[in-house]
Amino acid sequence: MNNLSDKHKQVLQCAIDIYGREAQRKMIIEEMAELTKAICKEDRASKAFNAKKSAMLEAENAVIEEMADVQIMLWQMHLMYPDCNNYIDKKIDRLAGRLGINKQEPSETQSPSELMKLLSTAAFLGRSLRNAE
Ligand SMILES: [Mg+2]
Numbered sequence: 001m002n003n004l005s006d007k008h009k010q011v012l013q014c015a016i017d018i019y020g021r022e023a024q025r026k027m028i029i030e031e032m033a034e035l036t037k038a039i040c041k042e043d044r045a046s047k048a049f050n051a052k053k054s055a056m057l058e059a060e061n062a063v064i065e066e067m068a069d070v071q072i073m074l075w076q077m078h079l080m081y082p083d084c085n086n087y088i089d090k091k092i093d094r095l096a097g098r099l100g101i102n103k104q105e106p107s108e109t110q111s112p113s114e115l116m117k118l119l120s121t122a123a124f125l126g127r128s129l130r131n132a133e
Contacts, residue, residue: 004075012076021080028073035066 004012016024042059045051078084 008075009079012072013079016076016079024073024076024080028070028077031066031069031073035063035070038062038066 019027038059042056042063045055045059048055
């Protein structure tokens with residue numbers, strides 16, 4: 001949320017103001033369901049007996065597109081529930097503890113968004129390795 005430009009925040013707040021909180025709260029449920037479905041389809045596409053690269057790429061792109069929809073709705077939820085940031089820091093610290101990631105020197109401390117980039121990179125590498133098999 002902190003990485004979001006003022007222009008993007010303005011657009012998202014405008015969506016909340018125009019459509020209303022209740023509509024946007026329901027919209028995130030819809031978008032999460034679409035992401036769930038896209039993930040299931042990607043999983044099925046990759047495990048198909050005669051899995052085709054084009055179908056797998058199409059399924060992956062659908063996941064990425066739905067992730068964008070969910071992220072946009074999550075940012076709107078952040079605007080509606082700004083206290084979420086406190087939980088994010090605590091939960092990522094807890095995750096780091098579970099992963100055995102030691103506390104680092106202040107100059108090397110990773111922000112939640114930096115950790116998310118690392119996790120995304122790890123997920124991408126995992127997918128690449130699976131696709132190469
Ligand atoms: Mg969608």
